[in-house]
Amino acid sequence: MGSGLLYGLYRPHTADLTPAIAAVLVLAAAAGCARARSEPPPEVVTFNRHVAPIVYRNCAPCHRPGEAGPFSLLSYADVRKRADQIARVTSSRYMPPWPPEHGYGELAGERRLSDDQIALLQRWAREGAPEGPPAEAPAPPRFPEGWQLGPPDLVVEMRETYTVPAEGPDVFRNFVLPVPVKGARYVRALELRPGDKKVVHHANVLVDGTGSARQRDTSDPGVGFAGMDVELESDRFEPDSHFLFWKPGTAAVTEPPGMAWSLDAGTDLVLNMHLQPTGKPEPIRPVVGLYFTDEPPTRFPMLLQLEHDGAIDIPAGEKHFVVADHYDLPVDVEVLGVYPHAHYVGRDVQGFAALPDGTKKWLIWIRDWDFAWQAVYRFARPVFLPRGSRVEMRIAYDNSADNVRNPNDPPRRVVAGNRSTDEMGHLWIQVLPRQRDDRWVLQETFMRRRLEKYPGDFVAHANLAAALEQRGQQEDAIVEYRQALRARPDSAAVLNNLGAALQASGRLDDAVAQYRAALRAQPGYLNARHNLGGALVLKGAFVEALPHLLDAVRARPDDATARNNLGGALLATGRVEESIRELRRAAELDPRSLNAHYNLGRALSARGRVGEAAAAFEQALRIAPEDPDVLQALSELNAGRLRN
Amino acid sequence: MGYSWAGALALAAVLDLAGGPVDPLPRPGAGPAVLVFVRTDCPIANRYAPELRRLHDRYARRGISFWLVYPDPSETPEAIRRHQRDFGLGFRAVRDPQHELVRATLVSVTPEAAVFTSNGAEPRLVYRGRIDDRYVDFGRARPAPTTRDLREVLTALAAGATLTPRTTPAVGCFIPPLE
Numbered sequence: 001m002g003s004g005l006l007y008g009l010y011r012p013h014t015a016d017l018t019p020a021i022a023a024v025l026v027l028a029a030a031a032g033c034a035r036a037r038s039e040p041p042p043e044v045v046t047f048n049r050h051v052a053p054i055v056y057r058n059c060a061p062c063h064r065p066g067e068a069g070p071f072s073l074l075s076y077a078d079v080r081k082r083a084d085q086i087a088r089v090t091s092s093r094y095m096p097p098w099p100p101e102h103g104y105g106e107l108a109g110e111r112r113l114s115d116d117q118i119a120l121l122q123r124w125a126r127e128g129a130p131e132g133p134p135a136e137a138p139a140p141p142r143f144p145e146g147w148q149l150g151p152p153d154l155v156v157e158m159r160e161t162y163t164v165p166a167e168g169p170d171v172f173r174n175f176v177l178p179v180p181v182k183g184a185r186y187v188r189a190l191e192l193r194p195g196d197k198k199v200v201h202h203a204n205v206l207v208d209g210t211g212s213a214r215q216r217d218t219s220d221p222g223v224g225f226a227g228m229d230v231e232l233e234s235d236r237f238e239p240d241s242h243f244l245f246w247k248p249g250t251a252a253v254t255e256p257p258g259m260a261w262s263l264d265a266g267t268d269l270v271l272n273m274h275l276q277p278t279g280k281p282e283p284i285r286p287v288v289g290l291y292f293t294d295e296p297p298t299r300f301p302m303l304l305q306l307e308h309d310g311a312i313d314i315p316a317g318e319k320h321f322v323v324a325d326h327y328d329l330p331v332d333v334e335v336l337g338v339y340p341h342a343h344y345v346g347r348d349v350q351g352f353a354a355l356p357d358g359t360k361k362w363l364i365w366i367r368d369w370d371f372a373w374q375a376v377y378r379f380a381r382p383v384f385l386p387r388g389s390r391v392e393m394r395i396a397y398d399n400s401a402d403n404v405r406n407p408n409d410p411p412r413r414v415v416a417g418n419r420s421t422d423e424m425g426h427l428w429i430q431v432l433p434r435q436r437d438d439r440w441v442l443q444e445t446f447m448r449r450r451l452e453k454y455p456g457d458f459v460a461h462a463n464l465a466a467a468l469e470q471r472g473q474q475e476d477a478i479v480e481y482r483q484a485l486r487a488r489p490d491s492a493a494v495l496n497n498l499g500a501a502l503q504a505s506g507r508l509d510d511a512v513a514q515y516r517a518a519l520r521a522q523p524g525y526l527n528a529r530h531n532l533g534g535a536l537v538l539k540g541a542f543v544e545a546l547p548h549l550l551d552a553v554r555a556r557p558d559d560a561t562a563r564n565n566l567g568g569a570l571l572a573t574g575r576v577e578e579s580i581r582e583l584r585r586a587a588e589l590d591p592r593s594l595n596a597h598y599n600l601g602r603a604l605s606a607r608g609r610v611g612e613a614a615a616a617f618e619q620a621l622r623i624a625p626e627d628p629d630v631l632q633a634l635s636e637l638n639a640g641r642l643r644n
Numbered sequence: 645m646g647y648s649w650a651g652a653l654a655l656a657a658v659l660d661l662a663g664g665p666v667d668p669l670p671r672p673g674a675g676p677a678v679l680v681f682v683r684t685d686c687p688i689a690n691r692y693a694p695e696l697r698r699l700h701d702r703y704a705r706r707g708i709s710f711w712l713v714y715p716d717p718s719e720t721p722e723a724i725r726r727h728q729r730d731f732g733l734g735f736r737a738v739r740d741p742q743h744e745l746v747r748a749t750l751v752s753v754t755p756e757a758a759v760f761t762s763n764g765a766e767p768r769l770v771y772r773g774r775i776d777d778r779y780v781d782f783g784r785a786r787p788a789p790t791t792r793d794l795r796e797v798l799t800a801l802a803a804g805a806t807l808t809p810r811t812t813p814a815v816g817c818f819i820p821p822l823e
Contacts, residue, residue: 070687070817081718085818094782166732167694169787198687279690280731344787370783404780407787420787 045124046132047076054117055079055086056141058096061249064143068197068248074140080129087125090118097373104365105338105351108378111249148251149189152289154181156269162223164199164275164282169420170372171275175224176208176217176268177288182558183589186260189291190244191252192271195284199275201372205244205288206230206270207263210493211524213270228343229418230272241301241439243337243430245376252289256336258298263290265556266526274372300436301336304446306351306393306427309416310454314345314399314423316411321397323425325453329389330445331438333431334382338364340395341426344371344405345414348396351427356388363391363429371405382432393427443467458487462494465501474505492522496531503535511535526555534565542572553582560590564599571603579603587616594623598630605637613637657742661721666738668711668745670762675707676801677767678794679758680775681751683716684727686817689755692775693731696755699798700735706802710735715754715819717741743822753816757794761801771797773812781815 042050055073063069063078072078079086089095090113098112113121124130156177164171194200206213216225242261255261271286306325314321340349351363364377385391399411407421408414414423433439447464450457465480481498485491499514512535518528533548549566556562567582580603586596601616617634620627660666670677680696682689700710712733714724724737740746749758749772759771776789793812800807 071685081820082818084820088818089782092782097783167691277691278687279693372783404784404786409786409788409790 041119041123044130044132045120045127046130046136047079047124048132048134048136048138050120050132051079051124052076052138054113054121056138058111058113059086060141061143062096064141066197070198076131076137080131083125083129087122090121093118099366099368099370099373099375100377101365101367104362105377105383106380107364108380110380147193147289148191149254149289149291152191153292154179154290156180156288156290158223158271158285158287160223161283161285164284165277166280166282167277170201171273171277172226172228172420173224173273173275174213174217174227174230175271175273175286176213177271177286178214178268179263179290181263181265181267184262184264185290185292186294186296187255187263187290188260188293188295189252189254191289191291192246193287193289194246194271194273195286196282197248199278199282199284200246200248200286201274201276202245202247202374203274203286204272205246206272207244207261208268208270209264209266211266211268213268227272227418228274228420228422229341229424230270241303241430243303243339243376243428245339247373247375252291254291256299258295259301260293260295260297262297265558276372299432300439301430301432302439302442304391304429304431304442306391306429307425308453309424309426312397312414312416312423312425314397314414316408316413317400319398319400319402321399322394323397324392324394325427326390326392327446327449329385329387329391329431330441331433332387333385333433333438333442335363335379335385335429335431336382337376337378337430339374339376339426339428339430340364340366340369341374341424341428342369342371342395342397343420343423344407345397345399345403345423346371346395346425347398347403348394349427350392350394351429352392353383353385354390354392356386361385361389364427369395385431391429393425395425395427397423397425437470440467440470444471456483456487458484458491461487462491462497465494466497469497469501469504474501477501478505490521492518492525492528495521496525496528499528499531499535503531503538508535508539512539526552529555530562530565533569537565537569537572540572542569545569546573558589560586560593560596563589564593564596567596567603568599571599571606576603576606580607587619592623594620594627594630597623598627598633601630601633601637605633605640610637610641655744657740658744659739659741661724661737661739663721668709668713668736668738669760669767670709672762672765674762675709676759676761676770676798677709677711678703678798679711679713679745679749679760681713681715681746681749681754681756681758681819682733683714683754683817683819684719684723686754688779688816690731692755693733695775697732697734699795703798703802704735708798708801712737713740713745714738715740715743715746715751717822743819746819751814751819753814753818755816756814759794759797759801761807763806768809770801770807770809771811773810774814777812779815 059073063071063073065072096111100107102112156179158175158177192203194203220226269288304327306327308323308325311323338351342349346369349366349369353361355361399414401411416423433442443463444467447460450460454460461480461484465477465484468480469477478501481494481501484494495514495518499511502514503511515528515532515535518525529548530552533545533552536545546569549569552562553566563582563586567579567586570579570582583596583600583603586593587600590596597616597620601613604613604616614637617630620630655667658666668677668679704710714737728737749769751758751772755775757775758769760767761770773793775794776792778789779785
């Protein structure tokens with residue numbers, strides 16, 4: 001009876017174990033007026049004619065109530081009072097904050113003043129900050145209130161309030177927000193309202209489908225857990241292809257058409273936040289608004305991380321220490337954005353590409369790196385890089401006492417790590433290959449490059465295995481999974497994936513052993529429990545399978561695959577009524593599930609409910625018209641009808 | 645290089661939060677006075693609130709009087725009281741709407757400190773400048789100060805030392821000129 005049942009595995013079991021970052025687009029709305037226009041200098045510089053347009057466009061988005069700027073710049077009175085300070089901070093280019101060098105990568109939303117504009121502001125301040133004729137006054141800027149994209153489809157809040165201490169060094173804290181979605185949703189936009197924007201300096205939103213951040217949260221006292229950078233283990237690939245980054249002045253922006261990312265039930269959002277003490281205790285409670293779409297993604301970007309943290313070992317006092325990395329693109333790509341990242345000792349950050357014809361194409365150059373103003377940068381237009389291009393990163397560090405941001409006084413040897421006294425040097429590059437499957441070619445070569453830097457590396461072997469598995473090279477994938485386990489024997493995600501790869505190559509007993517090992521390593525790991533249940537069913541061990549399948553359904557009541565597996569096992573153990581209930585629910589949850597309709601037909605037919613069974617089989621045939629199991633079952637059913 | 649100020653000063657328009665005239669400078673024979681210029685919306689000044697509180701708690705009972713000076717005429721007594729409450733700055737505050745104290749001390753930013761002694765007949769400015777050297781420029785700050793200038797001055801005064809007047813550069817929000 002059980003032989004004809006179909007079961008679902010959680011597939012693909014890809015591993016993406018690199019630190020996840022993902023993303024709200026950097027606001028491009030207030031595009032900076034950076035073009036230097038050579039106009040003759042005016043006779044009199046006035047607020048109404050010259051200064052207001054500059055300030056309203058470039059300063060007011062943050063310098064207004066509720067935003068990050070400490071004071072408002074929304075009127076003549078506001079600006080006049082600060083004229084000297086504005087002249088000073090704009091001439092040093094501290095404000096508006098825009099660290100990248102102009103002309104080294106064409107970036108969207110460049111919030112940068114031209115030399116002429118800066119000269120105007122200085123002259124205006126020097127000449128007594130006159131207002132000018134009221135008739136020339138531009139309308140004060142207006143900004144939308146509340147959620148920038150209207151009411152979100154889902155609002156996710158932190159359960160507790162975290163209080164930033166009044167003083168001390170900057171705080172790097174990670175908060176876990178469970179997302180109550182049922183089934184998978186496609187996210188087209190995400191807006192973070194971080195709480196007091198004078199406190200929150202920037203935030204990355206990470207997507208955690210394994211509960212690993214939740215575990216870390218429980219082992220760290222207080223709300224959230226500490227750490228400047230977070231590495232999440234994940235057995236999914238998709239979400240980590242997006243930048244989800246917030247900084248002051250950023251609003252939610254819809255992902256480009258066709259680039260929604262998928263969010264599964266049971267997933268947590270992790271807010272990786274940089275918080276600045278203000279002088280008084282500051283309670284914060286960030287809120288995330290999610291905007292969904294029914295349109296599945298059609299374009300699949302990927303994040304490549306250039307880095308060589310293993311080479312970061314900077315002697316105390318060293319003024320110029322360079323860390324570099326490169327990667328040769330195996331396919332054509334468009335570069336959509338970059339996210340450079342270093343800590344306080346980093347000084348000069350460069351990202352560029354060497355094209356096959358020998359030309360050098362700049363992506364970004366930050367000459368005076370400031371951790372506090374790190375950001376995701378998107379290109380004004382996608383940057384095409386042909387196959388064979390080499391993307392490169394060069395980061396220079398100053399670990400001398402001359403670097404005032406040096407976290408150690410006196411300077412000490414600095415190595416890689418995620419505390420503020422450690423360093424990092426990363427350049428994340430978001431690329432869009434021509435075809436979805438090109439990502440597996442990218443992933444494979446990228447991980448092979450990583451193995452050149454770090455022989456035996458867990459992350460590289462695990463991801464390489466996943467890429468090989470995706471490309472149908474099961475045996476090579478199994479070898480790589482085993483290599484990954486040599487580095488980290490109790491990685492539940494890799495044990496589970498190895499099990500799935502073994503199962504796919506027909507080694508069911510070996511697969512069961514790996515699923516069991518995954519559950520020993522992490523008893524709450526549902527994908528492994530689900531897969532173990534499914535594998536035991538395939539072995540005919542229905543009774544043994546049932547508790548695992550029940551757990552899987554209890555944990556994910558809206559998961560059609562889990563319901564189908566449970567229904568199948570119940571049917572096989574003779575619990576037909578319960579089986580019908582589960583399978584009906586599975587078919588409701590996923591009307592396109594061949595397995596659910598087919599198994600439901602078998603269950604109904606076992607109960608003699610011939611008409612309903614025939615309807616279920618016919619539904620299955622609508623999904624897969626040629627499926628031999630369904631055709632066979634339907635013909636048996638019809639033969640039985642004739643006999644009766 | 646020290647800046648030294650001495651001489652009679654008529655403070656006609658320095659006001660307490662009730663609107664009455666007040667003179668925060670030390671009278672002849674009285675202990676030293678430290679004036680810290682702040683404003684309610686200056687993030688750099690606000691970040692120093694815990695350090696100012698510590699200095700107050702430590703030196704006020706050793707005969708040094710502490711004053712917060714709010715030089716922006718548009719900051720109301722209500723806003724100043726709220727600011728003091730929010731940041732736990734529970735010492736005396738004065739408004740300097742006509743910049744009499746600004747001119748007398750030549751402070752230019754918030755936060756900036758001015759320390760007076762009164763060994764002789766008139767108050768004497770012995771220190772003007774930063775609280776410590778954490779801020780090097782706008783957007784350029786050390787993770788922790790390497791020199792705590794104001795604390796050193798107060799320690800010396802509390803020990804009864806006579807100081808040569810000196811100044812240090814302060815980094816902070818410019819004090820806007822009067823209309």
